[in-house]
Amino acid sequence: MDRTSVIGLLIGLLAIGGGQILEGGHLGSLLQPTAMLIVIGGTLGAVMLQSPYIAFVRGLRMARWIWYPPLVNYPQMIQQVSRWSQVSRREGLLALDAMVSELKDEFTRKGLQLLVDGAEPERLREVLEVEIDTFEQEMKMSARIWEAAGGYSPTIGILGAVMGLIQVMENLSDPSKLGAGIAVAFVATIYGVGLANLVYLPIANKLKTHISRLIVQREMIVDGLVGIANGDNPRIIESRLRGYVPG
Known part of the structure; x- marks a missing residue:
């Protein structure tokens, strides 16, 4: 966690x-349940209206990354690519064919299969980078639902405040109802601004950070596979991959 x-x-x-x-x-x-209903319900509706269904659902599922981030083990991945390069150097690319089925990650499995099939280094990089670009766009589109919620929430909060003030104006002759209307007016603004700056926008930024880590991992895999295809020395490949890892 x-x-x-x-x-x-x-x-x-x-x-x-x-x-x-x-x-x-x-x-x-x-x-204030009324203020909460206005702000959360209004924000949810606005986000759903602007987002494709797939992106919206994926964005909600990605929220678990706030507590349980996707596993990105750079040292283990570098060790794995280094092992591939050593096996390839000793026994040839076809020796890696037995390792393809052992991989759980679809992107890594596809890249290694292309390498075994004899894809040219530039073609290999081109195919995998297209997949990386598509993956990045899909993930960022999903993360943007939280960024959008952070933009809509304060405005919906102001809307709730105005609604509360309307209730106040309609009940000026009945002082017993003024307190509830004023409370909804001010608390709705607090909910709108608070949720945007304490929940929605921080979630969006944290998801973007995790997406960037996943992108770096895929770029490292591509760099390693292209290095193997070019016949680079395993030590050079390993050293180049370590340059991706933040200090």
């Missing part, structure tokens, strides 16, 4: 709740 995400979210919520208490308020005053 990504503890940074958990701790960050808790700190944000505690800061807001603690500030409310220090100001002499009550946490219960921040709990």
Whole structure:
């Protein structure tokens, strides 16, 4: 589990709740079901309206990456590519054919199969880079649903505030109903701005970070496979791949 995400979210919520208490308020005053319905429901509807179904569903599923990031093991991958290069150098490319079925990742399996089939280095790079570009576009499109939610949420919050003020104006003659309308008005704005800056936008940025890591991993695989196709020394291939790994 990504503890940074958990701790960050808790700190944000505690800061807001603690500030409310220090100001002499009550946490219960921040709990307004009507305001929550307006902001969350309105934001959800706006995001669904702008997003293709597949991208929307994938984006929701990707939210689990906030707690459980996709596994990216650079050292293990470098070791694997280095082993392929050594086997290829000793026994030839066809010796790698037995290793293709052992791979679980479809992209890596396809790249190694192309290498075994004797694809030219430039053609191999071209085919795999097209797949990388497509993968990147699909993943970023899905991550953008959270970025879009961060853009719509404050505006929907203002909409909720206006609706609350309308209720206040309609009930000026009945003071008993004024409090609820004013509460919805102000709390809706808090929900809109708070969710955007504490939840939606941070999720979008974290997903982009994980997507970048996955892209780097695929680029390393392509670089390694092209190096093997070119007959580069295994040590040179390994050294070049280590240059991708951040310090």
